[in-house]
Amino acid sequence: MDGxxxxxxxxxxxxxxxxxxxxxxxxxxxIIFTLIPMFFxxxxxxxxxxxxxxxxxxxxxxxxxxxxxxxFDYDPAGRGEIEPQAVAMMKHLFDxxxxxxxxxxxxxxxxxxxxxxxxxxxxxxxxEYGKDWVNIGYVAGGESAAAGLxxxxxxxxAMDAYGNPIGNLPLIKEADKxxxxxxxxxxxxxxxxxxYFVRQWFTPYKTPLILGILGVMGPAAEPFVAAGQAxxxxxxxxxxxxxxxxxxxxxxxxGAMDAQSTSHAIIxxxxxxxxxMFWSVRLRGEKR
Amino acid sequence: xxxxxxxxxxxxxxxVAIILVxxxxxxxxxxxxxxxxTLNYWDQLLINYSIVIAALxxxxxxxxxxRYHVALIMKREREQIPFSLITLFLExxxxxxxxxxxxxxxxxxxxxQFSWIYLNLQVPTSSAMYSILVFYVASAAYRTFRARNxxxxxxxxxxxxxxxxxxxxxxxxxPGFTPLKDWIMTVPNAAGYRPIVIGVGLGTIILGLRxxxxxxxxxxxxxx
Numbered sequence: 001m002d003g004x005x006x007x008x009x010x011x012x013x014x015x016x017x018x019x020x021x022x023x024x025x026x027x028x029x030x031i032i033f034t035l036i037p038m039f040f041x042x043x044x045x046x047x048x049x050x051x052x053x054x055x056x057x058x059x060x061x062x063x064x065x066x067x068x069x070x071x072f073d074y075d076p077a078g079r080g081e082i083e084p085q086a087v088a089m090m091k092h093l094f095d096x097x098x099x100x101x102x103x104x105x106x107x108x109x110x111x112x113x114x115x116x117x118x119x120x121x122x123x124x125x126x127x128e129y130g131k132d133w134v135n136i137g138y139v140a141g142g143e144s145a146a147a148g149l150x151x152x153x154x155x156x157x158a159m160d161a162y163g164n165p166i167g168n169l170p171l172i173k174e175a176d177k178x179x180x181x182x183x184x185x186x187x188x189x190x191x192x193x194x195x196y197f198v199r200q201w202f203t204p205y206k207t208p209l210i211l212g213i214l215g216v217m218g219p220a221a222e223p224f225v226a227a228g229q230a231x232x233x234x235x236x237x238x239x240x241x242x243x244x245x246x247x248x249x250x251x252x253x254x255g256a257m258d259a260q261s262t263s264h265a266i267i268x269x270x271x272x273x274x275x276x277m278f279w280s281v282r283l284r285g286e287k288r
Numbered sequence: 289x290x291x292x293x294x295x296x297x298x299x300x301x302x303x304v305a306i307i308l309v310x311x312x313x314x315x316x317x318x319x320x321x322x323x324x325x326t327l328n329y330w331d332q333l334l335i336n337y338s339i340v341i342a343a344l345x346x347x348x349x350x351x352x353x354x355r356y357h358v359a360l361i362m363k364r365e366r367e368q369i370p371f372s373l374i375t376l377f378l379e380x381x382x383x384x385x386x387x388x389x390x391x392x393x394x395x396x397x398x399x400x401q402f403s404w405i406y407l408n409l410q411v412p413t414s415s416a417m418y419s420i421l422v423f424y425v426a427s428a429a430y431r432t433f434r435a436r437n438x439x440x441x442x443x444x445x446x447x448x449x450x451x452x453x454x455x456x457x458x459x460x461x462x463p464g465f466t467p468l469k470d471w472i473m474t475v476p477n478a479a480g481y482r483p484i485v486i487g488v489g490l491g492t493i494i495l496g497l498r499x500x501x502x503x504x505x506x507x508x509x510x511x512x
Contacts, residue, residue: 026430027423034422044456047466076411077418107346111406114397137397140346141339148335155332156339163395204315215454222478223485235473238454261457263422268448270430275444278434 013284017277026270033266037258044261046254052242055210055232059089059183064097066182067175069149069207071193072102072109072116078189078214079112084240084253085212086187087120092247094127099171101153101181103136105145105193110137110161120251130169137161146196150178150205178205183231187212191220198229210234301502307334308499354379381405446472 019025062068070090074082093100104110113135117124127133136157139145148156153176154166166172175181178200184207186197194211201207208231213221215236224230234243237260240253314331357372389396396402433448435441452458453469498504 021430023423023427026426030423030426044460046456047459047463049466049470051470076406076414079411079415108410110397111403111410114403115407115411118403139339140343141335142342144335144338144342148332148339151328151332151335156336161395161397163393218473219477219481220484222473223482226474226478226482236454257456261455263426264451264455265457267426267429268451270426271433271444271448274430274433275435278436 013277013280017274017281020270020273020277026266029266030263033262034259037262038255041255042258042261044258046241046245046257048242048245049239051232052234052239052246055089055234055239056092056243056246058208058210058231059092059096062093062096062098062182066096066098067171067180068093068098068100069175069178069181069184069201070100070102071146071184071186071188071197072104072113073106073186073188073190073193074112075106075108075189076112079115080252080256081214081237081240082187082189082212083112083116084237084244084251084256085234086116086240087123087251088240088243088247088249088253089185089210089212089234091123091249092243094123094132095247098182099131099175100133101136101171101175102134103149103153104138105142105196106188106190107138110135130164131171134169134171135161136166142192143196143200146193146200150200150207152176178207181207183208183210185210185212189214189217191217194221194224194230198224202229212239297505297508298502300508301499301505304507305500305502308496310334312496350379350383378409 070086072086090100102113104113124133136149136153137160139149139157141148145156154172155176157166160166160169178184184197184201186193186209188194188211194213194217197209197211202209209224209229210231210233211221211224212234213236215238218233218235221230221233221235225233234240237253237256240251241257244251244254311331311334314327354376357375360368360372361376385396385399385402388394389399429447433440433444435444449465450469450472452461453465453472458465458469495504499507
């Protein structure tokens with residue numbers, strides 16, 4: 001390759017690098033490749049990770065009729081990632097005839113729960129409010145609220161989310177303290193909430209915890225599992241999709257997995273192209 | 289020492305220090321069942337106070353938000369006025385729904401109007417804001433995941449494995465991506481995060497000690 005050809009190639013590479021580096025191109029491709037699988041599903045196979053299987057087995061081995069406390073504490077932005085987990089796990093719990101007490105340490109939680117309940121009515125079909133499930137609603141106070149609910153639900157809140165006196169609900173008469181719950185599940189978009197439950201539910205009462213969290217929260221929550229403070233994590237949409245497969249109820253989690261695959265593929269292609277450009281220019285001895 | 293300083297500084301500091309000692313003792317020390325049953329009432333009472341204060345703080349926050357945006361409108365900053373007006377309008381709407389719930393006894397959660405606003409305004413806007421992050425993340429990944437040196441190459445490899453391990457595509461390419469991703473998250477990642485968690489714990493202990501010793505005053509909103 002003579003000098004002129006080399007110069008031309010170098011210029012072409014730089015031009016290609018500029019085109020690939022254009023944000024608009026990446027953004028447009030991302031939109032297209034996220035939308036396409038929504039309309040034309042690829043139906044890629046999904047593997048079940050050992051972690052999701054562990055959560056499934058743990059719930060499956062609970063005694064029928066166990067009392068479960070669920071903290072609904074995610075905001076609308078996290079709905080896509082956490083709602084699939086919540087729906088699939090609640091279906092499994094109800095199938096196991098478990099009795100669920102829901103509460104929210106975040107203001108958006110009760111509304112997100114209502115949206116989930118209205119959009120998935122089959123989960124609650126045949127379940128009686130007050131006996132099979134109860135929704136306490138929002139409890140202000142953050143960690144103090146978690147501590148109060150652990151000591152006594154009826155001692156902390158006077159009414160449930162629908163204005164019923166808490167003392168009139170048969171389920172709360174049966175399960176009022178952290179010690180009485182076989183499991184506490186935390187669906188949250190806030191890392192602080194995980195600390196609240198580890199400190200106020202697991203440490204003093206040894207109530208087992210399962211943490212349903214966003215993908216970005218996964219790294220921060222791992223030490224809780226490693227230390228034995230949480231049974232396991234359900235991280236992001238993928239965990240929800242896997243659980244949907246396990247309980248045999250495909251939902252939005254599974255539906256969005258193809259979009260996640262194609263969008264990740266686009267990002268990976270761009271990373272590979274970026275590295276090819278980078279090394280092509282570097283090997284030619286040009287500074288970047 | 290002046291009387292005003294005692295009321296303004298010393299009394300709140302002493303209150304916080306005493307409550308901190310009592311709560312710490314109740315949480316960490318072994319106390320026999322009879323004593324614990326007696327103390328449990330006071331423990332629950334303190335927790336309930338805290339919950340009531342937090343609920344009232346939400347009202348203070350709402351009033352403060354309204355004051356802030358009214359002040360912005362009064363300043364006649366043209367670009368800001370529409371946003372402040374929208375914020376104030378929506379705040380008033382939520383307050384109206386709350387009073388409607390109080391007056392009629394229909395809980396706010398079951399009001400179809402409130403649910404409609406939440407489902408059609410709050411949920412899509414909030415989701416859109418979060419979703420926009422994907423573009424920034426994608427752009428940042430493209431620019432930063434360059435194998436410039438061995439540590440950058442390691443970051444690139446780990447990043448790619450975790451990305452593929454989170455997708456069905458990764459499973460199609462090689463089924464080993466999922467367990468490998470799980471190993472990365474549970475072993476090296478947990479090891480890296482554990483010191484941060486321990487550091488947070490130690491920091492909390494130091495903060496508690498500073499509060500008990502009355503060295504920490506920033507919580508009172510001043511440095512005197």
